[in-house]
Amino acid sequence: MSNLLQTSSRYRRRKFVDRAMTVLAYACTMLAIVPLAWIIIYVIIKGLGAWDVQFFTQLPQLFGDGGGVRNGIVGTLEIVGLATLMGVPVGVMAGIYLAEYGDNRLGSLIRFMADTLTGVPSIVVGLFAFGVVVAATGGFSAFAGAVSLAILMIPVITRTTEEIVRLVPNSIREASLGLGVSRWKTIMRVVVPTALSGILTGVLLAVARVAGETAPLILTILGTNFPISRNLFNGPSTTLSLQIYQLGRQPSPQVVEVAWGAALLLVLMVLGISIAARLIFKGQGISARG
């Protein structure tokens, strides 16, 4: 019994290695967090100064004190909103199809194409939208921008929706079918509501990602320093991301400061959506984290 209390040298070395690895793991975690923290802090420092009433209510000016990003805020909300309206139904329904009916050749084909589409560079998608929408309608528009963003959203939403719906236990489906409920009602009224929190999480994350896209918008909405037209299908538009690009290249430092302000606003919006996605739907049904 007294042997237990004698600390052998092997044990002491093991303890040391254990502690060293723990320290190393923490250090690596810090290393991974540092860039994110640095960006956020840097953007806050550079951008907060630009936030004033003018910033939120005026149009950009390429001289003087830079003006504001009112049209960019409106444009971001409009274009991302329209893209969500177009992309979410398609993506969610495709995901449900793949999970419930998609164990066949058509399903494999759809899955393959969705995976491929996630890898297509966003500028290429923008060029596609340029050719199909802008050239066909004769002009830049918010709608064209929304189309390109929707194309980027759809494969992501499809795959996350499929994965979440697959996670719904089969016992639930059997319970519903066993009650004499038809297959489509089982899916729409039982399976999807059970998976809903996970599906919405996937949607919000796709929206957050697409809210910051710039390249496809260059070719589709053009950007403008004037108020954007009420008609989303006609007339150029602008978003915060595009304004960061266009204003940030200007020679005047005040204008660049406005670009930093826009960057801060955009980062906070995206962060806010991501955090909301994780918090709001925690613990209801199945979550994206399993």
Place this chain on the structure above:
Amino acid sequence: MMDPKETTREHDLDRDQANEPEPRWREVNQRSPENHAAEADTELAMSVENLNMYYGSFKALQDVSMIIRRNKVTALIGPSGCGKSTFIRGLNRMHEIVPGARVEGKVLLEGENIYASEVDPVRVRRKVGMVFQKPNPFPTMSVYDNVIAGIRLGRKHKKSELDEIVEKTLRQAALWNEVKSKLKVGGTALSGGQQQRLCIARTLAIEPEVILMDEPASALDPVSTQKIEDAMEELKKRYTVVIVTHNMQQAARISDYTGFFYIENMGDPGKLWEFDETDKIFSSPSRKETEDYVTGRFG
């Protein structure tokens, strides 16, 4: 003594008693008026004729024929893997949900073959309800909503009707007193035994004619099991019950008729080895394997 023909003789009890040249259940498929009348006052709720069940090319059950009597509890016992669960799922067309699963033979419900090509499986399942081994209440619904899920997902009803149905079925499932003050609580917040009784109430709400139970109490503690067995005593007054169980004492306690399934070698299809009144199966079974199983020599 182990003559295969003896099996057929075992479940032609009706034939011997009615003294007809052909077993009555072979004729019920023809819907002539006298057969209708004859079938209406026979005691059978369902009958199975030469049922073979497959998963793809693998034959899980061979040539099963059986009568299920109305307002009685029929228990299905047998060692693991002999096809009891497969068989019971064949009675409400749940078997074919597995891709590649298929069936040969007939299953008659009130004289009509549920596997006829023009029959909608959804309608079959509304008449033949099922309670599963692991309780599976819908997680996004409250107790109240769970009970009426089967109806609500169908036609529309008034609120007062729904309240009545909820109370009635929860009473029949011996669960009303425990949940009447918490009907809005989530379905999964109940204990395992309560969840299973909730699933029973849910099945009762659609007013099936036959209730199938696939080892309903095997995942539960003895107290919950007792409550479910008590509920079954009440249920058989109104419904016909078929129950698969591993628990032989349970089969002996609650059932009126028992079918013993057996599988001779690994990989063989399961067969209905013996079918008789429960008392006979447990006191003086006709076949050796049945006797070995019920006395616990294997299984």
